[in-house]
Structures are given as C-alpha cells and as structure tokens.
Amino acid sequence: MKRLVTVFTLLFVLFLFPKPTNAAIFGFGGYNVFAAPCTCSAGTVWYVWYTPLFLTGVPITGAMAVGVPPVGLWYLNYDPLVPTTWSLGKYLPGVQGCWQYSGPTCVTWPTLGYVYQVGSSLPLSTP
Amino acid sequence: MKKNIILIFFVTTIPFFVYASGFSFEKDLKQGDKLPDVLELQKKLNLDVDTRISPIGPGSPGNETDYFGTLTKVAVVKFQNKYKNEVLTPANLISGTGFIGSLTRKKLNNLNSVSVSISNPTLIATSTTKEVLKNIFSKEVNPSEKNQIGTYFKGLFDKVDLEGSVSSVAPYLEKSVLNSVPSLTSDVRIYNIEPYQVKPGQKVVVLGTGFTEKGNLFSFGGVDVVPVSCSYSTYCEVVVPSAAPLGEQIVSLRNSQGSTINKNFSVKVYITYNPVSVTVIDSIAPDFIKTSSIDTPITLKSKNFSVSDNYIYTPLGKTGPYSSDGENITFRIGEIGNIDEVIKNGKLLKAASLDLPIRVWNSGGFSDVVLLKLVFDK
Numbered sequence: 001m002k003r004l005v006t007v008f009t010l011l012f013v014l015f016l017f018p019k020p021t022n023a024a025i026f027g028f029g030g031y032n033v034f035a036a037p038c039t040c041s042a043g044t045v046w047y048v049w050y051t052p053l054f055l056t057g058v059p060i061t062g063a064m065a066v067g068v069p070p071v072g073l074w075y076l077n078y079d080p081l082v083p084t085t086w087s088l089g090k091y092l093p094g095v096q097g098c099w100q101y102s103g104p105t106c107v108t109w110p111t112l113g114y115v116y117q118v119g120s121s122l123p124l125s126t127p
Numbered sequence: 128m129k130k131n132i133i134l135i136f137f138v139t140t141i142p143f144f145v146y147a148s149g150f151s152f153e154k155d156l157k158q159g160d161k162l163p164d165v166l167e168l169q170k171k172l173n174l175d176v177d178t179r180i181s182p183i184g185p186g187s188p189g190n191e192t193d194y195f196g197t198l199t200k201v202a203v204v205k206f207q208n209k210y211k212n213e214v215l216t217p218a219n220l221i222s223g224t225g226f227i228g229s230l231t232r233k234k235l236n237n238l239n240s241v242s243v244s245i246s247n248p249t250l251i252a253t254s255t256t257k258e259v260l261k262n263i264f265s266k267e268v269n270p271s272e273k274n275q276i277g278t279y280f281k282g283l284f285d286k287v288d289l290e291g292s293v294s295s296v297a298p299y300l301e302k303s304v305l306n307s308v309p310s311l312t313s314d315v316r317i318y319n320i321e322p323y324q325v326k327p328g329q330k331v332v333v334l335g336t337g338f339t340e341k342g343n344l345f346s347f348g349g350v351d352v353v354p355v356s357c358s359y360s361t362y363c364e365v366v367v368p369s370a371a372p373l374g375e376q377i378v379s380l381r382n383s384q385g386s387t388i389n390k391n392f393s394v395k396v397y398i399t400y401n402p403v404s405v406t407v408i409d410s411i412a413p414d415f416i417k418t419s420s421i422d423t424p425i426t427l428k429s430k431n432f433s434v435s436d437n438y439i440y441t442p443l444g445k446t447g448p449y450s451s452d453g454e455n456i457t458f459r460i461g462e463i464g465n466i467d468e469v470i471k472n473g474k475l476l477k478a479a480s481l482d483l484p485i486r487v488w489n490s491g492g493f494s495d496v497v498l499l500k501l502v503f504d505k
C-alpha cells in the first residue's frame with residue numbers, strides 16, 4: 001500500500017509541474033490584469049502584469065515585457081494585451097525589455113523576463 | 128521506499144528552491160559578525176561573479192559560512208562600489224566601506240524582490256541579454272543554484288558553451304527570437320543617462336541599444352564626444368564634454384548602425400556646475416495596501432526629496448506634483464491613474480496581490496524603485 005501511495009504521489013508531482021520540451025525554453029502562463037506600452041523600447045513592447053503568474057507549478061505574481069507581435073504566431077489565439085485574459089507563452093528570464101518615455105528620459109520597470117512568444121485565451125480576433 | 132521518498136523530496140522541492148530568493152536583510156553587519164544573516168549575505172554575493180567571496184575554499188559558492196571575515200568584507204566593498212549610485216553616493220561616500228548599513232541592506236533586499244525565477248542579482252536593472260544568458264547558462268552560476276536549475280532543466284548546462292556568449296547559446300534559441308530581443312537589436316537608441324544632473328567633465332553611464340564596440344559618437348547639446356568605453360551594445364561610459372552648453376540638453380548618438388536623431392523621442396540630461404543628486408528612497412510605509420482602502424496615506428521617506436515638484440511614477444502613469452519637507456512625501460494609491468482598472472480586473476479572478484513599482488521624479492531625475500504590494504480583498 002505504501003509503495004502504491006509513493007508511486008501515485010510521484011506520478012502526481014511529475015505531472016503537476018510543467019517540464020520544458022526544449023532545453024533553452026522557459027514557459028509561462030498567467031492572467032493579464034493590466035498592460036501598458038513601453039514607449040522607448042525598440043520594436044513594440046508592452047509591460048504586462050500577470051496575477052497569478054505560473055513559471056512552474058507555483059503561482060506567483062509579476063510583470064513581463066511582452067514583445068508585439070511575438071516571434072511567430074504559434075498559438076491559435078492572440079491579443080495577449082487584452083486585460084482579463086489568460087496568456088501562455090515563452091520568455092527569456094531576466095531580460096529587461098520595457099523602457100517607458102517619461103519627460104526628458106526613459107525609465108525602466110522591473111520585469112521577470114521578456115516574452116517572445118505568446119497566445120491568449122481570447123477567440124481569434126482581428127489583429 | 129527510502130529511495131522513493133528521497134526522489135519525491137527532490138522532485139517536489141526543486142521548483143521551490145528556484146524561487147528561494149526571499150531572505151530579507153534586516154540587521155547591520157560588519158567584520159567579525161557570526162550570524163545566519165552572514166551566510167545569506169555570502170550566498171547573495173556569490174551569485175554575482177563581480178562580488179564573489181572566493182573561487183575556492185571557505186566562502187566560495189556552495190561553501191558559504193556564517194562568519195564575516197576579511198574575504199566577505201572585500202566582497203561587500205566590491206558590491207558597494209558596483210552599486211555606488213544607490214549605496215555610496217547618497218551617503219556621500221566615494222568608495223565601499225565593507226559595513227552593511229541601511230543603504231546596502233536596501234540594495235540587497237531590492238535585488239531579492241525582483242529576482243524570482245533565478246535569484247541572480249545580475250539579471251536585473253541594466254543587465255543585458257548577453258549577461259543574462261551568461262549567468263543562466265555558464266558555470267558562473269552558483270553551483271548549488273546551477274544544480275537546482277540544472278536538475279529541473281536536465282542536461283541543459285552540459286550542452287552550452289561555457290563562455291556563455293549569445294552566439295554559444297544561439298543554437299538553442301530560434302534566430303528570430305534573438306533578433307526580437309530589445310537589448311540585442313541593432314536599432315540605435317538611447318534610453319537613459321545616469322545621473323540626470325551632471326557636471327561638465329563628469330563621467331556618466333549611457334544605456335540604450337545598438338551601441339557598437341567602437342565608432343560611437345555621442346553629442347551633448349551639439350558638442351560631440353567619443354565614449355570612454357562601450358560594452359554589450361547597450362552600455363557606454365561617456366565624459367560630458369567641458370564645452371557642452373549648460374541646462375537641459377539632448378544627448379544623441381551616431382555610429383555605423385545608425386543614429387538616435389529623428390527617433391520619436393529624445394533623451395536629455397541637465398548640465399550644471401551644481402548637480403542635484405539622485406533621490407534614493409529609504410522606505411515606503413505601509414508597504415502593502417488593500418484594494419478596499421486605497422485612500423490610505425502612503426509615505427515615502429528619503430534624505431533628498433525636492434521641496435516641490437516631486438512626481439510619483441508607476442507603469443500605470445504619473446501623479447503629482449507633491450511637495451515635501453525634504454524627507455517625506457505622502458500620497459494615496461487612489462490618485463494613480465488606471466488603478467481602478469487594475470483593481471477591477473484583479474478582482475474578476477479573485478487575484479491575491481501584485482507588486483506596484485514606484486519611482487519619484489524630481490529635479491535630480493528618477494529615484495530608485497520601491498515596491499508597494501497591492502492586496503486584492505473583497
């Protein structure tokens with residue numbers, strides 16, 4: 001019986017935590033509560049708050065710099081900048097990609113990483 | 128059975144180890160101390176190669192101790208010098224002292240607060256993708272941390288060139304991804320000059336993108352100057368030309384990849400013989416607020432707020448101006464634009480909380496960041 005419980009627990013834990021499918025891929029999922037443009041950043045980048053935010057199986061809260069449009073629309077549903085939608089994607093941890101223009105200079109806001117691929121829970125809509 | 132328990136322990140704890148960055152330094156520390164805080168301090172310093180206690184032996188990564196000895200003091204001095212604008216300058220110090228006081232503790236704790244997935248201080252603020260990737264993928268990562276992450280991402284570290292350069296990591300990321308990362312783009316931009324108020328002849332740090340290793344030509348109010356050094360395509364050190372005109376001046380850059388001129392924004396510095404130093408926020412109280420009481424007064428403390436014209440900036444927008452007695456600014460979170468939308472959206476999903484980053488803008492430029500926890504309640 002103990003062995004059965006142990007094996008069952010092990011299987012549960014193994015399937016609970018997401019595993020990377022590619023060595024250098026960091027995945028995330030989260031609920032978008034607010035998005036603001038990073039007006040200085042090269043390209044089009046937005047500062048997006050996620051709460052909860054899942055980088056592994058443990059929910060946290062935090063912001064990401066989201067590159068728009070992301071590299072390759074791998075996901076069916078897009079519009080990751082619409083608040084109150086769920087997002088799923090890939091990010092580079094630690095990269096500070098959001099700079100906002102504020103008066104005579106640009107200011108950076110701390111983010112957990114730079115999102116380069118993302119999809120959302122929204123039905124496919126006009127880009 | 129025993130083996131199974133051990134296996135379960137490792138599998139269940141790996142993600143939590145990855146997040147283990149929450150230690151808060153509350154005590155002043157000095158040479159001779161023997162405290163648990165010193166152990167955490169050594170671990171923190173060892174996460175950055177620039178502040179490593181020792182490459183081998185006691186104090187080295189994985190061999191941290193609770194004793195604050197000479198090696199720790201040297202590492203603390205390096206840490207303080209590295210973050211001198213936030214740790215030393217506000218205290219009118221030129222070089223690190225090795226004493227862990229309030230400003231150093233604040234910096235150590237701030238590094239904690241924004242490093243989540245991999246608790247490495249070099250991953251934040253001005254770090255570039257190259258540095259980030261180097262720290263993630265190279266042996267420079269603290270061995271114990273590397274082991275934790277490496278276990279989770281099995282085999283990752285064995286595959287990556289230990290030089291840790293972007294090119295060595297590139298085979299593991301799509302090329303299009305690398306081209307899309309803002310800090311790797313060749314688009315020439317200046318984001319910020321630190322500090323904002325500068326003297327003619329003073330060395331400043333310029334942050335941006337598209338900097339080349341050589342051949343960058345900066346201009347301060349129309350007066351050209353060659354930088355002292357540039358690295359990582361995002362960072363240059365430049366001496367403000369003595370002939371630069373006084374007052375607020377546009378800083379531009381030209382190099383073989385292009386120019387910042389005619390971009391949709393211009394970054395400026397204020398050139399003066401009596402520069403005002405950057406504001407460092409010592410504390411925020413309360414440091415958390417419930418969404419049901421957004422009219423609660425929040426006080427920021429510093430030693431050098433402006434008497435007037437202090438503005439509160441967040442990613443949601445700015446509010447102000449606020450006057451100050453030089454040390455305190457009081458504001459209410461309800462005064463920040465868009466906060467109602469954030470609260471409404473968060474409540475939809477019964478979100479727990481989020482951290483609102485706050486900076487103060489005044490005559491000295493932008494302050495450092497403090498975090499205000501916004502707790503969603505009924």
